[in-house]
Amino acid sequence: MNIEQAFTMAVGLQKAGRADEAGRLYAQIAASDPHFAPAVNNMGLLHALAGRKETAVALLRRALALVPGSLNSWNNLASLLTQLDRREEAVRTYRISARLDPAQPAVLNELGLLLERSKRPDEAREAFARAAALDPMEAEYANNLGAMLRTDHRLEEATGCFRRTIALNPQHSGAYSNLGSTVKDRGSFWAALLAFRRATTLEPDFAGAHWNESLVRLLLGDFVRGWRGYEWRWKHGQLPSPQRSFSKPRWDGSPLRGRRxxxxxxxxxxxxxxxxxxxxxxxxxxxxxxxxxxxxxxxxxxxxxxxxxxxxxxxxxxxxxxxxxxxxxxxxxxxxxxxxxxxxxxxxVPSRVPYLSAEPDLVARWGERLKGLARDGGGLKVGIVWAGSPTHGNDRNRSIGLAPFARLAAIPGVSLVSIQKGPTEGQAANPPGGFPLLNLSPDIKDFADTAAIMANLDLVVCVDTSVAHLAGALGVPVWVLVPFAPDWRWMLDREDSPWYPTMRLFRQARPQHWDDTIDRLERALRERAAG
Structure with a gap:
């Protein structure tokens, strides 16, 4: 029996699930002809299946040293490196395969998925776009491209991709869910509900679609069904904090009667x-x-x-x-x-405030720092926050940067105070254009300091972040800049909040455009300062 016949037999044994016999035969082939790359490649795959992945990597690299143009070996190696979470090596390996043969949509799709997991959205989008162009009839490629377009806020194009996915595969529950999220971002909330409902009809345990539907229902004021669906958050698995496990039972709302x-x-x-x-x-x-x-x-x-x-x-x-x-x-x-x-x-909604209070000693201490700040005698002391946490999934929509606040600093009788914390707080040391700003950020240690500062302010103006909730809980007047597709708690078409009586909302009229919102806020602040 020659090598080709032996290799054919080994492949048959491998397909039949007789891995040990196939492995022995591949090893015999490689021993008799060390340059027979297909046997070395398949030995690598068998080692990978057996959990010996580092050995498998070495064998696949050996196969590629023998036949550098083997797409099969490059793709197998890239897949194995991905499983080992050696992402950079896997990306380089997939790119080599794609250069050897650019007409591999499946390889480009795998590359896109890997780049997406590696937080490289622009490169991922390019890979998915190439895959979708090569095979426009594959629903998954269109869906993946749509997801990256949505991440880039190209909502109309993303909507088209998801509708194409559904046309190619009407049973694609993920595309319906993605479509729901995208039309929600465009302000079509009832259409979003229909899409999420279709996703959960196709896949009743689709936690992400249930969760997203609940957020839209809460946004629309349907609290009964919204809270019920909100419990899907734990099965969704995308929260920043995991569900805790306790030996003690979950409270069902019954009277505590001595229980803690x-x-x-x-x-x-x-x-x-x-x-x-x-x-x-x-x-x-x-x-x-x-x-x-x-x-x-x-x-x-x-x-x-x-x-x-x-x-x-x-x-x-x-x-x-x-x-x-x-x-x-x-x-x-x-x-x-x-x-x-x-x-x-x-x-x-239990809206009585304040339900939190600042520490009196801290209030007095920060009050000394703020004495004499207001200009023109009895002006307004206004705390500002221009950014939320960059790890928040919606941060790109809500954070606006420090520059827009320059217009507020120019209002007679208004003194601005930075209470920003986080990666962008350093901007307060050198405000754009050099507008006047008291920078308290470096000395704020925690929320107790922030609360004490707020107690000495006339107003807080902030983006949608935790500072808005703290000000509202303290009963401090707070104006919040709200994105076009808002978080559920800010609801729709209202300037007030049922959760915080001292809050006023300034809503974005168009996605990614804050100018009109800042115009309205500036006019309101001028009126307040003049009054």
Whole structure:
């Protein structure tokens, strides 16, 4: 039996699932002819399947040294490197394969997926576009291209890609969900609901589509179905904080009757600040305001380190730092499930503020820093925040930079104060055009400092970030710049917020265009300063 016959037999054994026999035969072939690359390549694949992936990489590289033009070996190696999470090597390997033969849509699609996971959206979009152009009848390529176009806020083109995907594959639940998210970004909220509903009809356990539908329902004021769908967030798996696992049962809203409840943080700072309003209500319900020592209080709150100083002011609640040993408790609940358990509707949002307070000593200390700031005698002291966390999924839509605030600094009787924290706070040291700005950012250690500064301000003007929630919870006047497709809690077509009575919303009229919004805000601030 010659080598070609032996190789054919080994391939047959491999296809039949007889991996050990196939491996022995490939090894015999490679021993008799070390330059027979197909046997070396297939040995590599068998080692990979057996979990010996580093050995497999070495064998595939050996096969490529023998036949550098083997697309099969390049693609196998790239796939294996991807499995090993050696992303840069995998990208280089897929690119070599694509250069050897540019007409490989499947390879370009795999390259695009890898680049997307590597946070290289422009390169990923290019790869998906080339794949879709080479094979316009493949639904998955159109869907992947649409997802990257949406990331780049090319919403009309993305919509076209998802509609094409659905035309090619009417059962593609992911494309319906992506379509829903895209038309939502374009302001077509009812069309988004229809798309999400179609996705969950096709795939009843599609957590992402259920979750996104719930956000649109909350945005539209349908709190009953919105809160119900909001519980899909844990199965969605895309939250910044994972679901916790406890041996104690989840609280179902029944009377506590001597049981101790742990409420634990989830998601971002703003989410926690918004929903801790329910805890004093719970404490009142169980008589915690008469409960004596802190350790005997039936309501526990576990929170992030940055929020601990400001959340200590919650009446009737024992606040514990995440990571610290937890006191004993009987039942538990994530904080964002409280609105549903309270049966919150638009007309029953617990909106009494303040439900948080700043520390008096800090208020006095920061007050000294702010003395004499206001110009023209009795002007307005206005705190500003121009950016949220860059890791937030919608940050590109909500953060506007410091430059637009120069117009506000020019208003007679207005003094601006930077309370920005995070990667962009350094901009306050050198404002665009050199407009006047008191930069307090470097000295702000945590939310307790921010709260104390706010207590000394006349107004806070900010983008949609945690500072907006803190100001609202403190009962401080706050004006919030809201993107065209807003977060669910800001709802639609209203300048006020049912969650925060001291808040005023300035909505973006068109996606990616803030000029009109800033115009309206500037006029409002001029009126307030003049008054």
């Amino acid at each position: 409840l742990l409420v634990y943080w989830e998601q971002g700072f703003g989410d926690v600040l918004q929903c801790v309003r329910y805890l004093p209500l719970l404490a009142q319900m169980v008589g915690a305001e008469k409960g004596g020592e802190d350790g005997e209080r039936p309501i526990l709150l576990e929170c992030q380190h940055a929020l601990l100083p400001v959340l200590r002011s919650l009446p009737g609640v024992t606040v514990v730092l995440t990571g610290a040993p937890l006191p004993d408790f009987d039942v538990q609940l994530p904080v964002m499930s409280l609105p549903a358990l309270f049966g919150t509707r638009l007309e029953t």
